[in-house]
Amino acid sequence: MSYPRLLRRTLLYMGVTAFALWVLIPIFFIGISSFTPRNEIYAWPKPIIPSHFSLDTMEFFLGSYGVLNSLLNSVWVALLTLSFTLAVGAPAGYAVARFFFRGREAFRLGILITRMFPTALLAVPLAVTFIRWGLYDTLVGVALIHTAMALPFAVIITTGIFMGVPKDLEEAAMTLGCSRFGAFARVALPLALPGLAAAAMFTFVISWNEVFAATILTVNNRTLPAHILTTIQASPLYFRFAGGFFMILPALFFMFLIRRYLFHMWGGATAER
Amino acid sequence: MRKYGIWAVALFLSAFVGFAAQEITWMSTQFVPIAEAQFVRNELLKPFAEETGIDVKFIGAEYAEFVSRVEAEYEAGKGEIAVLCGLHGDFVSVVDALADLSGVAVGGTISDTLMKLGRMGGKQAYIPLMQATYLMVVNKKALEYLPEGADIWALTYDDLLQWAKNIYEATGMQKLGIPAGPKSLLHRFIHGYLYPSFTGYQVLAFDSGAAVKMWEYMKELWQYVNPAAPTWDAMDTPLLSEEVWIAWDHTARVKQAIVERPDDFIAIPSPAGPAGRGFITVLAGLAIPTTSPDFDAAAKLIEYLTTPEAQVKILQGVGFFPVVAEAAGAVPTGALQILAKGVTAQAGSPDAIVSFIPGGISDEYKKIYKDTFFKFVIRGEPVDVRFLRSQATRLRELYLEADAPYPAPDGG
Amino acid sequence: MPSPSFSLNIGLMEARLRKFLGTDTLLSYWLLLPTLVFIGVFFLMPLFNAIMLAFRADNGAFTLDYFKKMVADVRFIETLKYTFLLAVTIVPLQLITALAMALLVNTGFRGSRFFLYLFALPLGISDLAAGLIWLSIFTQHGFLNSILYSLGIIERPIYFISYQNIGLTFLAVVVAEHWRATAIVLVILVAGLQMISKDYLEAAEVLGARGWRKVWYVVLPMLKPSLQSALIIRTIFALQTFAVVLALAGDIIPVLSGEAYFWHFLYRNSHIASAYAVFLMVISIGMTWFYLRFLRSRMEVIRG
Numbered sequence: 001m002s003y004p005r006l007l008r009r010t011l012l013y014m015g016v017t018a019f020a021l022w023v024l025i026p027i028f029f030i031g032i033s034s035f036t037p038r039n040e041i042y043a044w045p046k047p048i049i050p051s052h053f054s055l056d057t058m059e060f061f062l063g064s065y066g067v068l069n070s071l072l073n074s075v076w077v078a079l080l081t082l083s084f085t086l087a088v089g090a091p092a093g094y095a096v097a098r099f100f101f102r103g104r105e106a107f108r109l110g111i112l113i114t115r116m117f118p119t120a121l122l123a124v125p126l127a128v129t130f131i132r133w134g135l136y137d138t139l140v141g142v143a144l145i146h147t148a149m150a151l152p153f154a155v156i157i158t159t160g161i162f163m164g165v166p167k168d169l170e171e172a173a174m175t176l177g178c179s180r181f182g183a184f185a186r187v188a189l190p191l192a193l194p195g196l197a198a199a200a201m202f203t204f205v206i207s208w209n210e211v212f213a214a215t216i217l218t219v220n221n222r223t224l225p226a227h228i229l230t231t232i233q234a235s236p237l238y239f240r241f242a243g244g245f246f247m248i249l250p251a252l253f254f255m256f257l258i259r260r261y262l263f264h265m266w267g268g269a270t271a272e273r
Numbered sequence: 274m275r276k277y278g279i280w281a282v283a284l285f286l287s288a289f290v291g292f293a294a295q296e297i298t299w300m301s302t303q304f305v306p307i308a309e310a311q312f313v314r315n316e317l318l319k320p321f322a323e324e325t326g327i328d329v330k331f332i333g334a335e336y337a338e339f340v341s342r343v344e345a346e347y348e349a350g351k352g353e354i355a356v357l358c359g360l361h362g363d364f365v366s367v368v369d370a371l372a373d374l375s376g377v378a379v380g381g382t383i384s385d386t387l388m389k390l391g392r393m394g395g396k397q398a399y400i401p402l403m404q405a406t407y408l409m410v411v412n413k414k415a416l417e418y419l420p421e422g423a424d425i426w427a428l429t430y431d432d433l434l435q436w437a438k439n440i441y442e443a444t445g446m447q448k449l450g451i452p453a454g455p456k457s458l459l460h461r462f463i464h465g466y467l468y469p470s471f472t473g474y475q476v477l478a479f480d481s482g483a484a485v486k487m488w489e490y491m492k493e494l495w496q497y498v499n500p501a502a503p504t505w506d507a508m509d510t511p512l513l514s515e516e517v518w519i520a521w522d523h524t525a526r527v528k529q530a531i532v533e534r535p536d537d538f539i540a541i542p543s544p545a546g547p548a549g550r551g552f553i554t555v556l557a558g559l560a561i562p563t564t565s566p567d568f569d570a571a572a573k574l575i576e577y578l579t580t581p582e583a584q585v586k587i588l589q590g591v592g593f594f595p596v597v598a599e600a601a602g603a604v605p606t607g608a609l610q611i612l613a614k615g616v617t618a619q620a621g622s623p624d625a626i627v628s629f630i631p632g633g634i635s636d637e638y639k640k641i642y643k644d645t646f647f648k649f650v651i652r653g654e655p656v657d658v659r660f661l662r663s664q665a666t667r668l669r670e671l672y673l674e675a676d677a678p679y680p681a682p683d684g685g
Numbered sequence: 686m687p688s689p690s691f692s693l694n695i696g697l698m699e700a701r702l703r704k705f706l707g708t709d710t711l712l713s714y715w716l717l718l719p720t721l722v723f724i725g726v727f728f729l730m731p732l733f734n735a736i737m738l739a740f741r742a743d744n745g746a747f748t749l750d751y752f753k754k755m756v757a758d759v760r761f762i763e764t765l766k767y768t769f770l771l772a773v774t775i776v777p778l779q780l781i782t783a784l785a786m787a788l789l790v791n792t793g794f795r796g797s798r799f800f801l802y803l804f805a806l807p808l809g810i811s812d813l814a815a816g817l818i819w820l821s822i823f824t825q826h827g828f829l830n831s832i833l834y835s836l837g838i839i840e841r842p843i844y845f846i847s848y849q850n851i852g853l854t855f856l857a858v859v860v861a862e863h864w865r866a867t868a869i870v871l872v873i874l875v876a877g878l879q880m881i882s883k884d885y886l887e888a889a890e891v892l893g894a895r896g897w898r899k900v901w902y903v904v905l906p907m908l909k910p911s912l913q914s915a916l917i918i919r920t921i922f923a924l925q926t927f928a929v930v931l932a933l934a935g936d937i938i939p940v941l942s943g944e945a946y947f948w949h950f951l952y953r954n955s956h957i958a959s960a961y962a963v964f965l966m967v968i969s970i971g972m973t974w975f976y977l978r979f980l981r982s983r984m985e986v987i988r989g
Binding site: 336337340341366445446453454455456499500501502503504505506514515516635636637639640644647648651 | 759760825826844846847848849850931934949950952953
Binding site for chain 2: 038039042044060061064123127128131132136137215216219220235236237239
């Protein structure tokens, strides 16, 4: 390998490693803290590696009431949100990207504006409406709220995505005999997949981490954040660490699962057909 | 056929389950921390279910969620929550949504004074469940710096200042802690402890000469308070991590520290000022929303929780002190003993001035006290009587708007 | 570029569908409908009521009192200052970092997928958890001080979080927020990068643009739509987030969204809370308009 290339490679690896450390070290800290025995959590100076690992806190936490249930609830809500959001938002994104219709700019701006109001203040009026409609304390209800919260961003992102897919390709497909829908399904959609996957992941994460609306709208069918985060706020430090860490794990797991879809078209936007 | 047989049996049995177990939902702003919630479920609700067959589902909620939820269910006219537990202030915010509990049976003798506190909006809005107060907790390491002649069980604010100063001069660290975060109980310290101790009143002397002296004192004291204080909502963690050695906070928010290390801490009464030793008594109670799906089951729970046995358990479980006369004689063990000692000493001090938490007025009053504190103490601006006066006016307006009486010791 | 006309092979189903959907414009409206309905019902209705709260007193009269009160607050200027400062400091930092990360990963070196997954990890961390993590690092007896002390660099813990040293506290918040939210921008940018056709890149290389020049003259312009999305989204979030600020800096650094929250839930005055929220909204609109304006002209050239 030539010298400049070697240098570049080295710099590259150094760069990514530095970034990786930056991301990992704090996660490491909270992981460590969750397994530190209670009496060492408050020690000064705080040990980076505790003298021994203790499963006490995590055990207590996991054995704690309702954790597994709320975990499943969260997954379900996030998946529902994901589906609703993409189903509703992607067509809108496509429309804005492809067509120049009247009210286009107004729509784009309008979508953005809805999200500029702090959602915490909307939760109570929404709760009242939900109770009246029988959506109170249901997972579907929470998913609907999350969808409404994620929708504006989904639309923005999918707009950007579809704008990045060259129109020529679809038009070429149509001259070759595809219907408009066919062109969309066979040409635009596959090309847009990485972006759509990003939007999906984004939506999932928003839903997963959303605490406030989920807390107010559910009583018995709580999601994980609602269940954990409100109770640990008032709890001693080691519980908060365990809770926080526990919250992270499923999200990391899900992201691991869908990583392939995120990197699906890795290697190029145009597939070798 | 066998397959169907199993289903039939299951169906048959489930019918029994359906009939035998009643289930109600209990939402509470108290007992929220995980350990306390577990305690409630295992020590209180399980025996209750065994006795009465009523399954109580316990849901912890922060103030914001509690009020939002109750309001929403009230507005919609129906709800899932059967019974509520909250502080006096929590119920004040939702008094319209609460049912009248005048006829409900109670498990022991609750004094009239306390029961009266539960009367709001022309009805018995809640039944007292437990009480707590705010006091000081001290790490024994700090004792060697105690000023000459100061009595730990009867400190004055001047003693406190000297004490914190001694520690600072010896160690270079500010080891005094008063919670000043956005969700802290700082306002309680100001209106229920400082003001009565220096001026003798919570509201009436807001802008008096004594008040000016009080603010000057706080400015001086604050120099020795840990500068991270405006981020703290509770003092248990800073005490445990030893970022502070002397702390003031609610018994429930320091309890964890003493439970973890009972040998390291003692609880003592809050200091006394020129006018006396001002402190607050906090009351938590049980209420039933008008939209409750099962009033009777909820009432049964209330009766159960106010029996002496349950009251002692509560004290042992969460450190809130009983309201029922018969339970007061019970002796708690360990950390509770330490706290109880402090609480009793405070309550029994000869120069005591008891304050109650303002009720019925807009919660904006909290901000009035906090803003004044922020301006003079944190920002360090010179004490400006005009500002005090304008704040006092606004405070009085709040009471007028709500047509509410001034809390003790001011009158009412 | 003018859109060319084309001939279509129209089957019967297609014809019926076409008739139903009508022209391009009509089709667009159909595609937009679900979104509009959703947002209308779940957002606009409560939003409208909430906004009205800021302007209408309990007795129904129109009033600007609440805004006056908001502006007269002892800490209003401070709150405004910090809200802006936070957004303006964090967002560019994140954009640059995310761009660097995205470009590095995009070179497709061995193991780049793994690194990309690593970089995206903070996405799965709720803001409350992130606040907790960084608090445990910056607090007086936290990890950072512990490390410094153990290495003998300091004799006494440093008060990173202190009202006496707001600068340091602010820095701590910036670091924590940056760590937490850069992944969001990263994901958007990576997706954008992946969609840049390899042909363009190869063509650019053939024409002599390599390494930095390729990035600057070819990749970045094509990334503009993604950058714009990321910028706008991130700014709106940055103006609204306060969980991390609250966890790390409590009352030391007030921000608009925090004040709105406290007025509504702690001081129970929804009118003033709404006033703060409306004000925040206006600022967000202003900044977004500014971004769109600023980046629009560049965008027109690229699109098509």
